[in-house]
Amino acid sequence: MDxxxxxxxxxxRCQRxxxxxxxxxxxxxxxxxKPSSVTGTVSGSSITVNVSHNGRSSSFSASVQLPGGSGPFPAVVVLGGxxxxxxxxxxxxxxxxxxxxYVVGREGTPRSNKQGAFYSIYGNTSSTGLLAAWSWGVSRxxxxxxxxxGNVLRTDIGVTGCSRFGKGAFAVGALDQRIALTMPIESGSAGVPIFRGIPGEGAQSLSSAYGEQPWLGDAFGSFTGNPNNLPVDTHEIVAMVAPRGLFIMDNPHIANLGPRSASVAALGGAEVYKALGAGDNIxxxxxxxxxxxxANRAEWRTPxxxxxxxxxxxxxxxxxxxxxxxxxxxNLSQWRDWQTPTLTDGPTTPPPTGQPTTPPPTGQPTTPPPTTGGPTGACSASYRQVNSWQGGFQGEVxxxxGTSALTGWSVGMSFPGGTTIxxxxxxxxxxxxxxxxxxxxSYNGSLAANGSTTFGFLGGGTAATPTLTCD
Known part of the structure; x- marks a missing residue:
């Protein structure tokens, strides 16, 4: 902050x-x-939770479905079915x-009279929104x-949800570092999409999302008309999950969900993953x-x-x-005025007392050296293969x-025969x-000296490294 x-x-850790x-x-x-007392039971069919804190108590339960085989099993918390x-x-x-x-934080209630197990403990006038309340429930x-x-379930836990429950799953993963895998789906406004991008994309407005249900905290009401005044945006919430597993699934066919703004949030948060050496975890x-x-999409089943x-x-x-x-x-370059730092492994500042720490990732796969091309001092282009599958691949350039600013650029890519874009x-x-x-x-041609931008593509055929030139 200084x-x-x-x-x-x-x-x-301190920044997070x-x-x-x-x-x-x-x-x-x-x-x-964590409240002063949390007790409960775990079986192959249910989990019960009993909470007591400051003279107040509440209880709720969740059902369990086990896979085949012998346990104990890891588990995925599915919000709202x-x-x-x-x-x-x-x-x-x-x-x-x-x-x-809804048992923990009920929809359909005014902000002045919130209901559910969370608000039974902390008061129905609490300024905490439903998404944080739902996250509190998963933590319990x-x-x-x-x-x-650990006789039935292991502590390797994932979380998922779609639509409003996608907003909830996103908050759960960001606010509890014990979540190993966060999987929000089509979360829309108040979920993954950057707040600053929503007004220009035509997604559900922030005022609509804030007013539809008390999902967001009461304080957010001051920013629905001008998200630029917020000191934070959702790419930083994406980054709060780093370096843990994050799988964001989105729908490009419904503009009301803000998929363009969601992709910016993911790209921005991914820069933190990369800086931590965990680029393969998002x-x-x-x-x-x-x-x-x-919908349960075939494209998502294997990943x-x-x-x-x-x-x-x-x-x-x-x-x-x-x-x-x-x-x-x-396009991330439209939004950011910062560059990703190269972070060393050694500590420089100790984490604040009492704060949970995230160990630096280990065993991450390494990225091969990029292929570069172009005249020295003008511009250069480097390639990395993001993913591949039978009959296709994804690349990023x-x-x-160079040492002087650019007002435009052009990259030539020559592939071996049989590769298409x-x-x-x-x-x-x-x-x-x-x-x-x-x-x-039109938006990423101007680059400051030593500045950079990226473009991505889907290729057909056998994955291959192109020969690059840059002008």
Whole structure:
């Protein structure tokens, strides 16, 4: 907050703690620490939670569905029965915890008379919104699992939800670092999309989202008309999940959900993942054909199971990917006026007393050296393969200015025979296989000296590294 530039991965712990304070104060409302007493039971069919604090008490429960095989099992908390494909979750080897958020924070209530297990403890006039209350409920479920002895469920926990419950899943993962895998789906306004982008995209307005239900904290009401006054935005909430697993699923076919603004949040948060050496731990996927809200999409089934294997079962290592639908591709360079620092492994600032710490990630896959091209001092282009699958792959090219500023750029890409480009974002494509030219879009042609921007594309055929030139 004093303007000091962080320089180590350990510094991020302090930065994250400050971001959390801002997020709770201005966005969600306060999420209290663990109450004085949390007890309950865990069985193969249910979890019960009993909470007592400052002379007040409340209780709630959640049902459990186990996968086949012998436990104990990792589990995914599904908010409101609306989230990732539960059959796919169980077939991957994880249990499903069906959690009803309305028991903890009920919708349809005025802000002055909030209801549910959370507000029975902290008062019905609490300024905390429903999303933080729902997050508090999941944290209490984890408390009970931790104290159960681990005979049925392990403490490797994921969370998912769609639509309003996608907003909730996003808040759950950001506010409790015990969540190993966060999977919000089509969360819309008050979820993943950047607040500053929503007015220009035509998504559900912030005032509408704030007024529809008391999802957000009461303090957010001061910013619905001017989100630029907020000292925080959702790319920082994405970053609060780092370096833990994050799989954001989005729908590019419904503008009201703000998918363009959501992609910007993901790209911005991904910069923190990269700085922490955990770039492979974040996935944003809006490249889907089905436009139905909260559908179980075939495109997500395999990566869903891969994420469960990697983060909950600890048996996989599939890398994350950014697959943004071209019709809803946001551009990070339009929004940020900062550059991603290179963080060292060594500590420079100790974490504040009493704050939870996030260890630096270990065992992360390394990225091969990029292919570069272009005249020295003018511009250069570097390539990395983001992901690949049978018959296709995703690539990303970083364009960097030399010692002088640029007002425009052009990148030539020559592939081996048989490789094609089917979609491209953040640039203008011309040419045909195997030789293509990508010129800057209207918004990312101007680069300061040593500044950079990126464009991405989907390729067909065998994944291949192109030869690059930059002018």
């Amino acid at each position: 303007g000091t530039r962080i320089s180590s991965k350990a510094d991020w 703690a400050q971001v959390r304070e801002l997020v709770e104060r201005y966005v969600y409302g306060d999420k209290p620490a 609306f989230g990732a494909d539960t059959a796919a979750i169980r077939s991957a080897g994880a249990a499903v915890i069906n959690y009803d958020p 479920i984890i408390d009970v699992i931790e104290s159960s002895g 996935t944003y996927w809006s490249d889907v054909s089905d436009g139905s809200h909260c 869903l199971q891969q994420h469960i294997q990697k983060y909950l079962l600890k048996t996989g290592n599939a890398p994350g990917t950014i697959r943004i639908a071209s019709k809803a591709a946001g 970083t364009v960097r200015a 089917s979609q491209l974002w953040n640039g203008t494509l011309s040419g045909s296989a195997p030789n293509y030219t990508v010129r800057n879009a």
